[in-house]
Amino acid sequence: MMRGNEVIGILFAYVHEERVRELTENRVMASIPYGGRYRLVDFALSNLVNSGVNKVGVITEQNYQSLMDHLGSGKTWNLSRKREGLFLLPPFGAEISRTDGLISSLASIHRFLKNSKEEYVLISNCDTVSNIDYRDVFRFHSEKNADITVIYRHGTSPDTDKNVVYTVDPEGYVLDILIKRGSDQNCNYGIGKCIIRRQKLMDLVDDCMSRNLYDFDRDIMQRNLKDMKIYGYEYTGAAYTISSFKDYFEANMALMDPKVRTQLFPAEHPIYTKVRDDMPAKYGLGSSVENSIVADGCVIDGEVENCVLFRGVRVKKGAKLRNCVIMQDCVIGEGTKLEYVVADKNVEFDMNRNMSGSSSYPVYVAKGSRV
Amino acid sequence: MLPKQEVVAMLLAGGQGSRLGVLTKDIAKPAVPFGGKYRIIDFPLSNCVNSGVETVGVLTQYQPLELNEYIGSGQPWDLDSMNGGVHVLSPYEKRKNTDWYKGTANAITQNIPFIDRYNPDYVLVLSGDHIYKMDYSKMIAFHKEKEAAVTIAVQQVPMAEASRFGILNTNEDDSIYEFDEKPAKPKNDLANMGIYVFSWDKLRKFLLADEEDPMSSNDFGKNVLPAMLNAGERMYAYRFNGYWKDVGTIDSLWESNMDILDPNVPLDLSDPDWRIYSRNPVMPPHYIAKGAHVQNSTVAEGCNVYGNLEFSVLFAGVYVAPGAEVYSSIIMPGARIEEGARVQYAIVAENAVVGAGAVVGQKPEDVENKDEWGVAVVGPGCKAPPGGSVAPKEMLDAEEAGK
Numbered sequence: 001m002m003r004g005n006e007v008i009g010i011l012f013a014y015v016h017e018e019r020v021r022e023l024t025e026n027r028v029m030a031s032i033p034y035g036g037r038y039r040l041v042d043f044a045l046s047n048l049v050n051s052g053v054n055k056v057g058v059i060t061e062q063n064y065q066s067l068m069d070h071l072g073s074g075k076t077w078n079l080s081r082k083r084e085g086l087f088l089l090p091p092f093g094a095e096i097s098r099t100d101g102l103i104s105s106l107a108s109i110h111r112f113l114k115n116s117k118e119e120y121v122l123i124s125n126c127d128t129v130s131n132i133d134y135r136d137v138f139r140f141h142s143e144k145n146a147d148i149t150v151i152y153r154h155g156t157s158p159d160t161d162k163n164v165v166y167t168v169d170p171e172g173y174v175l176d177i178l179i180k181r182g183s184d185q186n187c188n189y190g191i192g193k194c195i196i197r198r199q200k201l202m203d204l205v206d207d208c209m210s211r212n213l214y215d216f217d218r219d220i221m222q223r224n225l226k227d228m229k230i231y232g233y234e235y236t237g238a239a240y241t242i243s244s245f246k247d248y249f250e251a252n253m254a255l256m257d258p259k260v261r262t263q264l265f266p267a268e269h270p271i272y273t274k275v276r277d278d279m280p281a282k283y284g285l286g287s288s289v290e291n292s293i294v295a296d297g298c299v300i301d302g303e304v305e306n307c308v309l310f311r312g313v314r315v316k317k318g319a320k321l322r323n324c325v326i327m328q329d330c331v332i333g334e335g336t337k338l339e340y341v342v343a344d345k346n347v348e349f350d351m352n353r354n355m356s357g358s359s360s361y362p363v364y365v366a367k368g369s370r371v
Numbered sequence: 372m373l374p375k376q377e378v379v380a381m382l383l384a385g386g387q388g389s390r391l392g393v394l395t396k397d398i399a400k401p402a403v404p405f406g407g408k409y410r411i412i413d414f415p416l417s418n419c420v421n422s423g424v425e426t427v428g429v430l431t432q433y434q435p436l437e438l439n440e441y442i443g444s445g446q447p448w449d450l451d452s453m454n455g456g457v458h459v460l461s462p463y464e465k466r467k468n469t470d471w472y473k474g475t476a477n478a479i480t481q482n483i484p485f486i487d488r489y490n491p492d493y494v495l496v497l498s499g500d501h502i503y504k505m506d507y508s509k510m511i512a513f514h515k516e517k518e519a520a521v522t523i524a525v526q527q528v529p530m531a532e533a534s535r536f537g538i539l540n541t542n543e544d545d546s547i548y549e550f551d552e553k554p555a556k557p558k559n560d561l562a563n564m565g566i567y568v569f570s571w572d573k574l575r576k577f578l579l580a581d582e583e584d585p586m587s588s589n590d591f592g593k594n595v596l597p598a599m600l601n602a603g604e605r606m607y608a609y610r611f612n613g614y615w616k617d618v619g620t621i622d623s624l625w626e627s628n629m630d631i632l633d634p635n636v637p638l639d640l641s642d643p644d645w646r647i648y649s650r651n652p653v654m655p656p657h658y659i660a661k662g663a664h665v666q667n668s669t670v671a672e673g674c675n676v677y678g679n680l681e682f683s684v685l686f687a688g689v690y691v692a693p694g695a696e697v698y699s700s701i702i703m704p705g706a707r708i709e710e711g712a713r714v715q716y717a718i719v720a721e722n723a724v725v726g727a728g729a730v731v732g733q734k735p736e737d738v739e740n741k742d743e744w745g746v747a748v749v750g751p752g753c754k755a756p757p758g759g760s761v762a763p764k765e766m767l768d769a770e771e772a773g774k
């Protein structure tokens with residue numbers, strides 16, 4: 001079983017942020033707003049906490065102000081504790097040699113890892129929205145007596161470079177690891193989550209650093225494939241990896257499906273997020289809302305269809321929104337029509353504006369813009 | 372000794388609130404849900420914090436479990452501070468004279484040691500059944516300016532309704548010369564709001580004296596305030612003009628909830644400078660389905676709305692099935708309105724279920740004898756059976772229904 005003092009969680013707040021440049025210009029991957037009231041890190045953190053992990057380190061690189069503001073003391077996730085809790089791990093000392101940065105980041109938290117007492121480390125990126133019970137993965141890891149267990153999904157891999165694709169035998173034993181571009185063919189692709197023994201991780205990182213090797217998937221996983229027992233755990237529940245702006249849009253739209261919502265937000269494994277203490281949403285006379293996700297603090301007097309509205313959005317009379325993702329505190333002026341638009345926080349649309357993208361190419365409006 | 376606090380607030384939250392019937396069967400009145408995501412006590416607690424009063428004693432007695440749990444460490448209201456913060460004060464056993472809180476004044480008397488620890492200049496006495504946003508610091512400033520022993524917040528009410536209230540008769544400078552409880556022939560239109568600022572040294576003295584009087588019912592309104600008046604203490608009325616409503620009855624609770632839907636009612640719950648804090652449910656944003664129809668309503672997180680909703684207040688995690696109709700009603704956390712059910716002018720309490728096709732409440736215009744009309748209530752955890760009906764004014768009780 002997975003007890004708090006057996007596993008520490010290590011989250012990479014920044015990994016893959018270059019894939020969604022629009023949204024990460026002023027923030028890290030982990031603090032991208034999602035689903036009306038969350039940030040991506042909420043899923044990564046809540047999954048760990050719901051699985052019994054009570055010590056989590058969050059590794060950041062740059063632009064982590066919004067993330068610090070969001071995480072605070074970790075109280076929201078019950079991680080503001082006397083024993084263990086949340087540790088924000090900003091860059092320290094040595095310059096970071098990039099390929100993917102993971103190995104240098106892990107090397108820079110050497111002391112944090114060394115001083116921890118937990119036997120295992122669960123490493124995770126923050127670019128996947130899911131509600132995974134890691135206790136199941138951990139059980140699998142123990143049963144297989146694996147050195148490393150990676151979590152993968154089966155299907156068409158994301159349309160980006162450097163997908164990690166696994167060939168596994170029926171027992172889950174990883175026979176081969178490829179790093180390649182996404183394709184339409186079904187495969188087992190990694191979602192940036194794995195379990196490994198803490199000491200083993202430290203040894204592997206030390207070894208890589210001393211050989212000037214800096215790519216986690218290539219230099220730790222592929223290079224040691226023959227020497228280690230690497231197993232793959234297939235996760236079949238709802239999961240959305242944000243690897244492009246289009247993915248981001250679709251992951252939001254997926255929430256209209258009640259089945260997806262039940263899988264992402266089961267009552268027994270809630271997703272925690274920072275609260276804002278706003279009033280419940282208000283619907284005016286003459287408003288019309290269908291098939292939409294609406295957060296607290298919204299005031300809607302216009303028409304809304306197939307949209308995700310974050311907290312505090314104002315939709316004025318005569319405004320029409322279809323297939324949009326509208327982030328916190330945006331104002332949509334009277335008579336304005338938007339279709340396939342993703343508006344970042346605090347965007348103001350004046351009266352009678354028109355803007356439309358398409359399902360394959362939603363329009364992005366930057367934070368704080370005035371249209 | 373703790374650091375001195377200029378003001379300590381004492382919140383009277385021990386009453387049963389029997390006029391709310393099934394809604395307060397298992398919980399204290401201040402814990403009753405209000406306004407889509409709040410509980411009544413969120414209003415006085417948030418007012419305290421927003422006014423800079425950060426030491427609050429909550430006096431509980433009746434069914435305190437849920438209220439205690441709700442208040443917890445006080446963190447949602449920023450009242451989990453080191454020096455002050457919120458403290459739940461229940462009656463406790465003493466070496467002698469152990470008793471329940473016998474009256475509003477006695478509740479404070481029993482907690483004199485709590486108040487003394489902070490050595491305050493003023494004590495703010497609040498009740499836990501009012502909905503309003505008020506800056507107590509202004510009232511305290513008024514109290515200081517008048518050099519009063521007690522200041523009582525009042526609201527101007529229409530003369531015609533004055534006989535329903537406790538009326539304060541005042542001189543031109545708003546000093547009080549008489550208390551007139553529900554007068555048949557009111558002389559004034561200033562109603563007592565149940566919000567008091569006392570100079571602590573004065574109050575302490577009068578509380579101890581009141582305790583010595585075996586005939587006293589140890590109540591502020593009946594005993595302590597008249598005693599202070601008779602002793603010639605300076606007593607002032609502080610006029611408050613904002614929204615204020617006593618939600619002690621089913622009708623007033625329902626009306627006050629409806630008020631938040633009315634854009635003309637001055638009760639802005641979204642004011643960033645005067646937030647009403649509450650313990651937030653951990654739920655995703657709500658979902659309004661295709662084919663749903665939502666008009667002039669407020670909907671909290673975690674709801675799933677497939678049916679029709681008009682002039683209604685939905686609390687967190689409510690489900691409204693396709694074909695269900697909810698009109699001028701309050702649906703409290705976790706309740707379910709099943710397919711084809713019709714809920715009108717009703718309060719459906721926490722985790723209650725209105726079965727498919729059931730009819731709860733009626734529109735006043737559809738009731739011939741107007742005296743028979745009133746808000747229908749489905750009690751907490753109660754199930755209105757499919758196809759059944761709950762008449763206006765009726766209260767469905769889980770235990771009764773089980774029999």
